Amino acid sequence: MNPTLPGAPWMIAHRSMLGINKPYKLTLNGQDYVLWQNRGGEIFALENVCPHMQAPLSDGWICEANNTITCPYHALEFDGAGRLLKDGAAKGEPLADKLDLVVQDDLIWTYGGHEPRLPIPDLISTQIKGFRFLGVAGNKSIQAEFLRCIKINYDFNHQNGVHRELFRIQANLVELFEQKGVAARVVQTFLRTENTVNEILQNPSLLTLPKQIKNELEYSFPSTTIFKAQLPLGKVLQVFILYPEAEQRTRTFVLFYGNLQSPLFLIPGVKAVLERSLLDSTAKVVEQDVRAVADLYPAQKPKIRLPKEEILLYVEQLYRNW
Known part of the structure; x- marks a missing residue:
């Protein structure tokens, strides 16, 4: 789809909506994403598509020990940068696409991959x-x-x-x-x-x-x-x-x-x-x-x-x- 108002800042969630170590699915401008928050309050977001066989990552689970999201199809693990976990460590280039976030206190914003045209409002x-x-x-x-x-x-x-x-x-x-x-x-x-x-x-x-x-x-x-x-x-x-x-x-x-x-x-x-x-x-x-x-x-x-x-x-x- 043609994105609506590309370059606008969008608030996509409040921290309380994510829970802890639970996948949270959302859609922005026709693209599905999965967000999760660890116990330390860090928030991560990837496109909701496993790069192996395109399973929805939001149907998987969070591995708390590795701070990764696990594909529900073949149990492949990806870290917050989209890198595949091998032998317990993230290695190589990112394979799953990351969504850049701006987290201000409890508010989660994104430009959805576009160049900003407006600042995050205060x-x-x-x-x-x-x-x-x-x-x-x-x-x-x-x-x-x-x-x-x-x-x-x-x-x-x-x-x-x-x-x-x-x-x-x-x-x-x-x-x-x-x-x-x-x-x-x-x-x-x-x-x-x-x-x-x-x-x-x-x-x-x-x-x-x-x-x-x-x-x-x-x-x-x-x-x-x-x-x-x-x-x-x-x-x-x-x-x-x-x-x-x-x-x-x-x-x-x-x-x-x-x-x-x-x-x-x-x-x-x-x-x-x-x-x-x-x-x-x-x-x-x-x-x-x-x-x-x-x-x-x-x-x-x-x-x-x-x-x-x-x-x-x-x-x-x-x-x-x-």
Whole structure:
């Protein structure tokens, strides 16, 4: 396939997604890769193809003693550079192709073998100071091209449609939109109605949501959207990530951070329940976005324009001008 936005930095995983000594398969721009992390925190990545008879390395296992990945077909071992292990030592030139990674704290980035055209953004590292990582939510594959997927993160108007049922959003007031190159910032306020008792019982995190939620969005094109909001129980920060798996398939996941402080947390078990509920709500948001984008018919020129759609034109222009 023709790569999407070659030279863009893609965050392909958070360290917590890899586990320890477990193969982790992913697809970027039509190519499958396998990643693994050893007990020392080192992370390695190879193309997911054994150079012998093309077995998927991700179906194999990690040899902890040798820090190698083992082919499931003939038990051949390869180190993180792609070299074949012989007599217990890696020898010769690499045979399995390596994927170069940039690991910043717990975030794993790659340029997918292309020359960098943008630096790795520092947006996440600067925004998460003072927050605690709560987990990953909504790790989903979307059956849609990358441009359609990224536009929903820049769409001010979809919350009171796509997410109305979950959060009872009636309106979204946009107070600020500013842009500078590949970076953009939005300040907005969600207006909600009350959730039903049954909805709250199914999703306790709804208890934490006021009728008006003032929030900010920070963007770093093409992969990263940060949502920040102040709730009664504290501050929440969600990092929405996208990268292209194939021409008509896009991967998304959300990193959830919180700075939560509430007297409720003195009650045994309440903090864990609310944090789990916040992650579940985020996963539901992703599911709704995934379904909305995947169900769209082929793109046509819009015959209707909604207020504040200039950010959609902005992100599409960045994409087209790449």
